[in-house]
Amino acid sequence: MSTESLRASGSTDVVSPPKRNLKTAALDEAKSFVGIFIYLFIVFGLLSLHAWVVLSAENISYRFYGMALINALVLSKIILLAEGFRFADKFKNQPLVYPVAYKAIAFTALLFAAYVVEEILVGLWHGKSLAESFPVIGGGTIGEWLAAALIMCIALIPFFAFREMTRVIGRPQFYGLCFTGRLKAAR
Numbered sequence: 801m802s803t804e805s806l807r808a809s810g811s812t813d814v815v816s817p818p819k820r821n822l823k824t825a826a827l828d829e830a831k832s833f834v835g836i837f838i839y840l841f842i843v844f845g846l847l848s849l850h851a852w853v854v855l856s857a858e859n860i861s862y863r864f865y866g867m868a869l870i871n872a873l874v875l876s877k878i879i880l881l882a883e884g885f886r887f888a889d890k891f892k893n894q895p896l897v898y899p900v901a902y903k904a905i906a907f908t909a910l911l912f913a914a915y916v917v918e919e920i921l922v923g924l925w926h927g928k929s930l931a932e933s934f935p936v937i938g939g940g941t942i943g944e945w946l947a948a949a950l951i952m953c954i955a956l957i958p959f960f961a962f963r964e965m966t967r968v969i970g971r972p973q974f975y976g977l978c979f980t981g982r983l984k985a986a987r
Contacts, residue, residue, distance in 0.1 A: 879907060896961070899960070904960050
């Protein structure tokens with residue numbers, strides 16, 4: 801079934817969204833932020849849990865929940881803002897594999913750049929030099945940076961797949977399929 805036929809049989813809000821008042825728009829943004837945050841917190845929490853398990857095997861103490869929480873909060877806001885500015889919407893009308901892959905790659909680059917800028921600014925704020933402020937990702941080598949980027953990119957694929965499917969078939973239809981097993985009737 802093509803995306804055009806899904807749009808035609810599904811929601812009218814995909815084609816021309818109704819005008820929203822400020823309260824509705826704020827509520828929708830808050831729901832979107834919470835959804836992004838929960839997903840990123842789970843991903844970062846699992847990655848941190850893995851680091852904790854590996855380091856504890858070597859008797860190295862590691863606290864991870866705080867950083868996963870903070871990173872999820874900051875990066876959720878960056879994703880929400882970037883989506884608001886239509887970041888990475890290049891393949892929006894193509895088969896879903898293209899926008900999902902493109903967004904996973906583009907947002908990985910954006911989130912890495914934002915993380916580097918954040919760490920540099922925090923380091924400069926605390927009186928460190930630019931070189932001292934530059935974050936160490938993985939072990940700091942190019943291979944470890946690429947491995948971390950690949951992990952993040954793969955982790956973002958399901959996230960953007962769900963967001964793109966929701967965009968194409970409409971939120972009520974998507975949630976109906978996920979939670980009741982059938983499409984909601986068109987209104």
